[in-house]
Amino acid sequence: MLFDDPSPAAAKGDRLISADAINAAVWRACDTFRGVIDPTQYKDYILTFLFLKYLSDLWKDRENFYLDKYDETPDNSPRTQRALEQFERFRLPEECRYDYLYEQRNASNIGEMVDMALDHLEEANRLKLDGVFGDISFNSEKQLGPTRDRNRRVKNLIEDFKTIDLTPSHLESQDVIGDVYEFLIDRFASNAGKKAGEFYTPSSVSLLLARLMDPQPGSRISDPTCGSGSLLIKVGQQVGSRNFALYGQEINRSTFALARMNMFLHGFDDAVIRWGDTLNNPLLLENDRLMKFDIVVANPPFSLDKWGADVAATDRFARFHRGVPPKSKGDLAFISHMIETTYEGSGRVGVIVPHGVLFRGSSEGLIRRKLIEENLLEAVIGLPANLFFGTGIPTAILLFNRARTAAANTDVLFVDASQSYDDGRNQSTLKKKHIDQIVRLVATFRDEPQGTAGVVADKFAYRATLEEIRENDYNLNIPRYVDTFEEEEPIDIAATQQQIARLEGELAEAKKRMNQYLSELGF
Structure with missing residues (x-):
């Protein structure tokens, strides 16, 4: 669990959302980029936006919790805002929130606005997210095309995520988001082949x-080639408590960013991940x-x-x-x-x-x-x-x-x-x-x-x-060392010869009948 406090929605008996439902919805959102850019690249856009949407939904969930706790309204909520600043794992300026970007989705510079949102999100959470979004741009003409096409694709992506509810109190488990992230990394690796597979160890092997x-x-755990962090996370989860420390290093810049986000989504905010050889x-x-x-x-x-x-x-x-x-x-x-x-x-x-x-x-x-x-x-x-x-x-x-x-x-x-x-x-x-x-x-x-x-x-x-x-x-x-030799069953030569003779007789009889049929048909 990321938090001890139950959120209001969780107590109302709302129908909870499964990981499978989110997986399907997010995978459909990938259609925005399919055929436009290589999967090894569009994964960065999809996973980054999933991260942003999750932070926005989590922030809204926590805000609703404090509003209910302090009996405040969104327009008059000093205690709520103070609690958000003091007790939450991260800060989320208004211009970084999904709802704000959704309202601006038709703006002529929407790609630039998303980039600015990511910059401000990094700045507000420098210790945890510094450098995470440095190589991703939703305003890149090289990757997303001319302004008109780029704006359309970014708008479509924003709208795709509108129906994906990542609010923790609406989920079956607090592990769902981390699981969804793992699912997507898995799917991107399997669809992109060797090039993308370099950053992911299959779940069963991990x-x-x-x-x-x-x-x-109390263990200190390290992965010197951590990729997206999946193996490192799996080892940490085996401890059975939060009393451990995770460390990793990754040479690929975009994969390093995935690892940092992956750690955050699994609640391992204090994991130390370095970028380098x-x-x-x-x-x-x-x-x-x-x-x-x-x-x-x-x-x-x-x-x-x-x-x-x-x-x-x-x-x-x-x-x-x-x-x-x-x-x-x-x-x-x-x-x-x-x-x-x-x-x-x-x-x-x-x-x-x-x-x-x-x-x-x-x-x-x-x-x-x-x-x-x-x-x-x-x-x-x-x-x-x-x-x-x-x-x-x-x-x-x-x-x-x-x-x-x-x-x-x-x-x-x-x-x-x-x-x-x-x-x-x-x-x-x-x-x-x-x-x-x-x-x-x-x-x-x-x-x-x-x-x-x-x-x-x-x-x-x-x-x-x-x-x-x-x-x-x-x-x-x-x-x-391990003898896996399997002896073949002995062959009964006499029985095999009898079987061959029987089959040859059946074949001769079949040929005879076939010739009769052909003769009757005039051939």
Whole structure:
């Protein structure tokens, strides 16, 4: 819940609006931009306007609450206005409100007015929204066309949102708005393919990784490639209380803005999200050193080319002391950064990687060997192919744990969940039963530091010793450990020959009848 006070409308038994209803209405609003600009761009307009409409409806809802509480009217409400200024999460000047823009929707400079509203909204909430709307303009001729076309599109968008009621007291749940935002990001990613998929980790994968990390109250949680913030939010929601802190960094400017808005819509106003290149310019710092975290998660860009290998050897934070990954594959560079930003002796890392990270040689092989010999690697979980938007390649989750000691456990858990999926129209999905099964296996592995090595679950999970991994030359390719071979049923040659003879007889009889029919017809 964002607020403890019930709003008046909620107490009147109004029919509550579901997330599905809002999803459908907002998705219809996207028609204003379909075919005009690329989905990777119009998502910024739709999501930004959804954010503005939500703030306006929330502000109006809170204003009605205070008016009712203090028995005031809109024209005479000094106590209400004072309460709004003192107790609410944000400020909303009148010219920034949706109703004001709706009344001005026919203005010849409506695009400029929306831009001004966003500027004033940032200014009024600088600590929380500074820089969020810097790259979005509703008055851009390049993006939205000449003045006449631009005005028509902005007007249509404003009118589209008129029927979308985002008032918290009218919603089934206070989580609805955050869920709608996630829905839209999901839909934009799936419709735009790889280009948009870079900023979104599918919900089922985010949930699996969040549950595997098992964050505890008081945790500092970070995502150095946070995208729109969905994974970071999922991990925070696993804590079960508000006693945690979220941190993230994102290199893409517009995606950084989405993350800031996403945090706000989920009620995580204090989340710290930075804009910049994590590998070349980490911005989550304390006392000019890398900030440390209890949990670090990420879905970095797969096999990133030109990630900064040429300067990594002289990195001022010494993040790449185990070795410098190849310049065309930055996967282990991200992993190195993540491990170095966790608390020594207790920090944990969960990262999504392409399978090449498990077995590629050269410098990557040497880094992988050092990570294993340091007893940092806890588990390797193979995921199904076709889970991610824009790529069908199979991926894996690597879990690292800096709390592991040689005396307690040097084994590594391998899980082959490559067949644990349900087919969707565009991509596969991990269902709850699959997630539950994987989480149970990892939890049991952690609870049994002296467990017996070998098969944990037939054709699904294997507990490998450090010696076994050494014998495999530190290759983590999952089939080396999890045997998924299925023996084919033996073929009864005699029965098969009899069946073939029977079918050939039936075919000859069918041909005979066909020839009779053709003869009767004169052919």
